[in-house]
Amino acid sequence: MQTDLSNSSLFNHKSVMTDEILFSIDQYPLISNSKVIGIDATLGGGGHSYELLKKYPDLKIIGLDHDPLARKSALNKLEEFKSRIEISPSNFANFKPKEKVSFVIADLGVNSNQIDSPERGFSFQKDGPLDMRMNPSLEITAENLIENLSEKDLADLIFKYGDERLSRKISWKIKKDLKEKGKYSGTKGLAYSIAGCFPPKQRYRKIHPATRTFQALRIAVNKEIESLERFLEIAPDWLLPEGIISIISFHSIEDRLVKNSFKGDERLKNLTKKPIKPKEKEVKNNKRSRSAKLRIAQLNKLKF
Ligand SMILES: C[S@@+](CC[C@H](N)C(=O)[O-])C[C@H]1O[C@@H](n2cnc3c(N)ncnc32)[C@H](O)[C@@H]1O
Known part of the structure; x- marks a missing residue:
């Protein structure tokens, strides 16, 4: 696309x-x-x-x-x-x-x-590949990070760049779902895994539960x-x-x-x-x- x-x-x-x-x-x-x-x-x-x-x-x-x-x-x-x-x-x-x-x-x-084009992979509202590179010639995508970081390093990244209190639970869930699926099909699948870590009441607030984790991945991918x-x-x-x-x-x-x-x-x-x-x-x-x-x-x- x-x-x-x-x-x-x-x-x-x-x-x-x-x-x-x-x-x-x-x-x-x-x-x-x-x-x-x-x-x-x-x-x-x-x-x-x-x-x-x-x-x-x-x-x-x-x-x-x-x-x-x-x-x-x-x-x-x-x-x-x-x-x-x-x-x-x-x-x-x-x-x-x-x-x-x-x-x-x-x-x-x-x-x-960048956010509104699903094919760039920044959006959790519309499905797209787990990319998130602003510069498409960068080597590492969000998918590479999720696959290659350890559960602890992924949790630290989500906490540091996303200010996400549930970073440990989210990282555990992402890694668990990844193991079961073999591969994430795209941004929506990842957002779904993340949302599952929140109590039901918090899942439907104005700010999507995946916002902070997506921000953290984006910052890391682009070395911001x-x-x-x-x-x-x-x-x-x-x-x-x-x-x-x-x-x-x-x-x-x-x-x-x-x-x-x-x-x-x-x-x-x-x-x-x-x-x-x-x-x-x-x-x-x-x-x-x-x-x-x-x-x-x-x-x-x-x-x-
Ligand atoms: C918030 S937008 C800028 C909008 C712009 N001021 C305007 O009025 O249209 C940020 C832009 O900076 C670019 N950008 C982010 N980090 C950069 C970097 N390290 N080097 C060059 N461009 C970068 C992004 O690709 C994006 O297009």
Whole structure:
């Protein structure tokens, strides 16, 4: 099964905290009066880049995304700005710009298209292969993890990246069902095994019982924490003096890493003591935004 993106409207990601991202970039002192270059480290559908390119007529953006479908969709969305956008298939953990830039933005995690396309394997609502790779050339899929990790390591992973209290029971059940079946047929089968670990009342709540376990597997498959740690080390070196770095995160492990890095990195001045959260109106219109937290930092001025 392949996702057809010839019609880019199929890519239905709603950008999160766009006004706040624009506000953060306004903190760069030279944003309006010079030709500036910025990096969108998580281009996705190109929503944030679109608004930035529209607002600043001289701005150029280098957009990174390791998902080829996201890059294709962003290319369509940003067609009218094509002379000012350069799209790279890089992982932000390995990127090195040719010259220093005025800002770096990152809006972490998955895009809605990845979640909503069952063939990508992120969804427990619709059946699909147990894949979960944002970058299809990565070697390890969710299925490989489930099959190859020991019951203890799988439980630890579900606890660490999913904050899941029932991690031990879930891991035991996944391994038991796997032994009986020989192989999981897909995401729905896995979600069914996980749901069976919860008392019946909890199985039908607003949040599906498999949510946290699926999040944990996704984070592990895509090495999201390792990538973020590396990105936080290298991204300040991409910036010009007083350049801005703005990061939106969606869960506590990510937010803690960003907070500690912005507070502890001697190269940076932390501009957000507390994270900025989306407005109530946005949360109402886009429930994916409910856990978003934006933190902003600025590279120090040059000292002579
Ligand atoms: C939340 S979406 C970004 C949405 C985008 N800001 C917009 O407004 O359309 C996150 C995107 O980052 C990409 N991504 C996640 N981790 C990445 C990494 N380490 N390197 C490059 N891209 C990454 C995902 O493939 C996904 O498309």
